[in-house]
Amino acid sequence: MSERPTSIDVEQAAERIAPFVHRTPVLTCEAIDEMVGARVFLKCENLQKIGAFKFRGACNAIFSLGEYEATQGVATHSSGNHGAALALAARRRGIQAHVVMPEISSQTKMIAVAGYGAKITTCGKNLADRDEALRQVVEDTGATVIHPFNDNRVIAGQGTAALELLEEIPALDVVMAPVGGGGLISGTAIATSSRSRARVIGVEPAGADDAWKSFQAGELLAGGAPETIADGLRTGLGDMTFPIIKDLVSDIVRVSEEAIVYAMRTTWERTKLIIEPSAAVPLAALLDRQISLTGHNIGIILSGGNIDLERLPFPRKP
Amino acid sequence: MSERPTSIDVEQAAERIAPFVHRTPVLTCEAIDEMVGARVFLKCENLQKIGAFKFRGACNAIFSLGEYEATQGVATHSSGNHGAALALAARRRGIQAHVVMPEISSQTKMIAVAGYGAKITTCGKNLADRDEALRQVVEDTGATVIHPFNDNRVIAGQGTAALELLEEIPALDVVMAPVGGGGLISGTAIATSSRSRARVIGVEPAGADDAWKSFQAGELLAGGAPETIADGLRTGLGDMTFPIIKDLVSDIVRVSEEAIVYAMRTTWERTKLIIEPSAAVPLAALLDRQISLTGHNIGIILSGGNIDLERLPFPRKP
Numbered sequence: 249m250s251e252r253p254t255s256i257d258v259e260q261a262a263e264r265i266a267p268f269v270h271r272t273p274v275l276t277c278e279a280i281d282e283m284v285g286a287r288v289f290l291k292c293e294n295l296q297k298i299g300a301f302k303f304r305g306a307c308n309a310i311f312s313l314g315e316y317e318a319t320q321g322v323a324t325h326s327s328g329n330h331g332a333a334l335a336l337a338a339r340r341r342g343i344q345a346h347v348v349m350p351e352i353s354s355q356t357k358m359i360a361v362a363g364y365g366a367k368i369t370t371c372g373k374n375l376a377d378r379d380e381a382l383r384q385v386v387e388d389t390g391a392t393v394i395h396p397f398n399d400n401r402v403i404a405g406q407g408t409a410a411l412e413l414l415e416e417i418p419a420l421d422v423v424m425a426p427v428g429g430g431g432l433i434s435g436t437a438i439a440t441s442s443r444s445r446a447r448v449i450g451v452e453p454a455g456a457d458d459a460w461k462s463f464q465a466g467e468l469l470a471g472g473a474p475e476t477i478a479d480g481l482r483t484g485l486g487d488m489t490f491p492i493i494k495d496l497v498s499d500i501v502r503v504s505e506e507a508i509v510y511a512m513r514t515t516w517e518r519t520k521l522i523i524e525p526s527a528a529v530p531l532a533a534l535l536d537r538q539i540s541l542t543g544h545n546i547g548i549i550l551s552g553g554n555i556d557l558e559r560l561p562f563p564r565k566p
Numbered sequence: 567m568s569e570r571p572t573s574i575d576v577e578q579a580a581e582r583i584a585p586f587v588h589r590t591p592v593l594t595c596e597a598i599d600e601m602v603g604a605r606v607f608l609k610c611e612n613l614q615k616i617g618a619f620k621f622r623g624a625c626n627a628i629f630s631l632g633e634y635e636a637t638q639g640v641a642t643h644s645s646g647n648h649g650a651a652l653a654l655a656a657r658r659r660g661i662q663a664h665v666v667m668p669e670i671s672s673q674t675k676m677i678a679v680a681g682y683g684a685k686i687t688t689c690g691k692n693l694a695d696r697d698e699a700l701r702q703v704v705e706d707t708g709a710t711v712i713h714p715f716n717d718n719r720v721i722a723g724q725g726t727a728a729l730e731l732l733e734e735i736p737a738l739d740v741v742m743a744p745v746g747g748g749g750l751i752s753g754t755a756i757a758t759s760s761r762s763r764a765r766v767i768g769v770e771p772a773g774a775d776d777a778w779k780s781f782q783a784g785e786l787l788a789g790g791a792p793e794t795i796a797d798g799l800r801t802g803l804g805d806m807t808f809p810i811i812k813d814l815v816s817d818i819v820r821v822s823e824e825a826i827v828y829a830m831r832t833t834w835e836r837t838k839l840i841i842e843p844s845a846a847v848p849l850a851a852l853l854d855r856q857i858s859l860t861g862h863n864i865g866i867i868l869s870g871g872n873i874d875l876e877r878l879p880f881p882r883k884p
Contacts, residue, residue, distance in 0.1 A: 299838055560875075563876055
């Protein structure tokens with residue numbers, strides 16, 4: 249793979265992971281189209297294996313490893329979907345995954361990761377604790393580290409969702425995706441720019457707007473302390489994802505917490521799809537008129553659907 | 567249309583309604599397959615327009631009307647999905663729908679039906695009040711009554727979901743659907759028996775088991791007072807649906823309320839699909855081992871996804 253992934257890398261990734269991933273449906277919803285004043289095409293990565301697009305990148309990374317490298321296993325740190333994705337992808341290849349998780353991670357998430365056969369190493373909640381724990385795992389096992397987003401194989405894998413979306417709906421004017429570490433939006437931008445005139449627009453919670461700041465400044469800035477319900481987007485961009493975003497993404501838009509919850513609820517009620525708050529962020533930008541795309545054909549990557557059903561952000565009637 | 571709908575009626579219905587309905591996806595979920603010990607194919611009618619298969623039958627009935635008949639409008643009684651389905655189908659044909667609803671119906675449901683352009687007539691909660699209100703509407707308007715299930719055009723329309731399922735997955739051993747008034751299961755049985763060796767199995771809440779009793783007795787029996795969370799299945803069979811069920815359905819199985827809620831929650835968590843309690847009933851029979859179909863290819867019609875998000879039957883963490 250070259251310095252930066254190309255559309256050819258995304259196409260090769262699509263071929264490599266095809267036996268393992270769901271080709272997720274693209275769904276439409278008249279009620280949402282009317283609310284937005286545009287035609288919206290939802291690429292349902294919430295229906296992907298492990299409930300998120302992350303399985304694409306993890307699969308591509310793991311099935312790109314050489315035979316010897318693979319026997320040593322893979323390792324990562326994650327408190328969320330990437331850990332589960334890496335664990336399941338490793339199981340598919342028949343190799344060991346090691347996942348470093350903060351002690352404070354939810355039991356549900358740890359059980360999911362362990363359920364896919366990964367070995368979990370817990371660590372303290374600081375970045376330094378986490379990095380030291382991962383270093384130790386690698387020293388002990390020789391496992392290859394697969395970063396959640398700052399990895400060309402992962403970026404190319406995430407781009408396959410947009411590739412499938414554009415194969416199905418070629419005439420899109422805009423493709424939107426949420427921005428966390430930037431793996432999804434950069435893969436999406438690579439896949440889109442090569443085969444379509446569609447603009448790529450990233451959306452970020454206002455409470456975690458490091459990508460917006462970096463995009464405005466034209467250089468990678470450190471993020472502040474993120475505060476948002478969209479737990480998948482509390483990460484800052486990486487030095488591999490930012491340059492791609494800078495070159496290929498048309499705009500980054502920010503949304504409020506209220507708009508995220510409203511968009512999530514609207515999606516649940518109108519489409520009958522369970523999406524996590526992070527996945528609601530692009531639609532939030534449309535519903536809350538943070539960007540006007542009236543009359544356009546808009547593709548949205550619904551990034552995931554992993555949420556605790558006992559902690560929903562909806563009021564409750566007696 | 568003949569005395570009883572045939573597979574040809576279902577095929578004609580499919581052609582008639584194709585421009586108006588979603589061809590819903592058929593999804594699979596490894597986690598559910600493992601739990602059940604079989605391969606389960608979910609026909610996602612929760613993703614259908616108005617959030618339920620009912621739109622198929624209503625569309626077929628309305629687009630089967632002659633020109634003059636159509637100009638008089640259509641009428642029905644419903645406190646649930648059929649009212650919304652008829653309202654939207656009538657709007658598609660550009661005719662008026664009249665829906666008789668009990669005064670005690672939820673505001674949400676009335677708003678939905680009115681939102682699709684139907685005229686609502688409220689009535690008391692007794693059957694006699696309802697029938698009188700509907701009779702009056704018909705006398706005043708000349709509208710054609712479209713019964714929620716005891717109607718050949720509706721039965722044939724409901725069968726199109728199974729038809730699509732079998733087109734996509736021909737090698738099914740079993741097709742399962744919930745049983746309320748019997749429109750879905752009888753349409754499913756007609757569609758399935760003509761093109762497949764698959765057995766058709768109906769599933770009913772134990773608290774609303776009139777179909778099971780009639781099936782065992784071999785004659786149509788009146789139901790008792792239904793008590794179940796599956797609000798779509800609180801209806802008794804009709805004299806047009808029962809004979810079809812008697813001839814073409816292999817078995818009817820009953821499930822507990824606990825099993826329904828567990829199956830609903832499992833579906834939400836594992837497939838990321840919002841389904842209403844009625845739609846969870848067939849999977850409840852499998853997860854709760856009320857029937858053993860180990861190793862089989864099982865198609866399930868996920869009948870709908872309309873549920874009040876502020877009244878979910880899940881515990882709530884602080």
